Amino acid sequence: xxxxxxxxxxxxxxxxxxxxxxxxxxxxxxxxxxxxxxxxxxxxxxxxxxxxxxxxxxxxxxxxxxxxxxxxxxxxxxxxxxxxxxxxxxxxxxxxxxxxxxxxxxxxxxx
Amino acid sequence: xxxxxxxxxxxxxxxxxxxxxxxxxxxxxxxxxxxxxxxxxxxxxxxxxxxxxxxxxxxxxxxxxxxxxxxxxxxxxxxxxxxxxxxxxxxxxxxxxxxxxxxxxxxxxxxxx
Numbered sequence: 001x002x003x004x005x006x007x008x009x010x011x012x013x014x015x016x017x018x019x020x021x022x023x024x025x026x027x028x029x030x031x032x033x034x035x036x037x038x039x040x041x042x043x044x045x046x047x048x049x050x051x052x053x054x055x056x057x058x059x060x061x062x063x064x065x066x067x068x069x070x071x072x073x074x075x076x077x078x079x080x081x082x083x084x085x086x087x088x089x090x091x092x093x094x095x096x097x098x099x100x101x102x103x104x105x106x107x108x109x110x111x
Numbered sequence: 112x113x114x115x116x117x118x119x120x121x122x123x124x125x126x127x128x129x130x131x132x133x134x135x136x137x138x139x140x141x142x143x144x145x146x147x148x149x150x151x152x153x154x155x156x157x158x159x160x161x162x163x164x165x166x167x168x169x170x171x172x173x174x175x176x177x178x179x180x181x182x183x184x185x186x187x188x189x190x191x192x193x194x195x196x197x198x199x200x201x202x203x204x205x206x207x208x209x210x211x212x213x214x215x216x217x218x219x220x221x222x223x224x
Contacts, residue, residue, distance in 0.1 A: 006153075032211050034211075034212065034213070036215075041217070042217055043115070043201055043203075043215030043216050043217050043218055044154070044201070044215045045215065046212050046213070046214075049212065089153065089154060093211060095211050097166075097167060098144070098156050098159055098167040098169070099144070099156070099211075099213060100156065101146070101153055101154035101155075101156070102153060103152065103153035104153045104154070
């Protein structure tokens with residue numbers, strides 16, 4: 001069945017460094033790839049997304065890349081700050097259908 | 112615009128009991144999805160409702176069921192609770208006329224003892 005693998009499960013970086021989280025999806029029909037950030041005690045919140053007709057998208061310190069051939073997509077956070085510490089989830093879906101989430105990456109940014 | 116509201120926030124139940132969780136989506140959103148979140152398993156898809164119809168279903172036993180009302184509010188029910196059902200249950204709503212972005216509620220923390 002559909003599956004999304006996410007790595008690493010835990011990531012610790014120094015403030016100011018970059019963080020990269022990688023995901024692989026199995027369903028080649030997937031065309032929408034959102035990334036969510038979940039802070040303690042809150043539900044996940046969308047931070048950036050990318051559609052299959054785009055290879056890269058950037059929003060300030062956050063960027064996402066998509067390689068459709070390899071079925072890989074990645075989240076890049078530059079100049080990390082302590083407030084970036086949270087759990088990040090990647091997901092893959094076919095527009096209008098169910099969304100499959102990765103297992104999550106717990107990011108720690110050390111001041 | 113109010114966000115997604117889930118009630119109750121916390122719940123403690125005994126094995127064998129049943130539980131009903133409620134989700135009120137953002138006004139105008141007709142799609143509601145439910146997820147189970149556990150520390151080791153991430154976000155597991157339960158089911159999705161659109162206009163009172165279940166369109167998609169995850170790989171959960173029949174003890175997990177749901178429904179959606181005409182005002183798009185949704186409920187999920189778990190019968191014959193097991194210890195392993197302890198989790199954070201998240202609801203997300205989407206306005207599929209605009210895009211597929213899912214807006215999550217804060218979840219209901221269910222503990223089965």
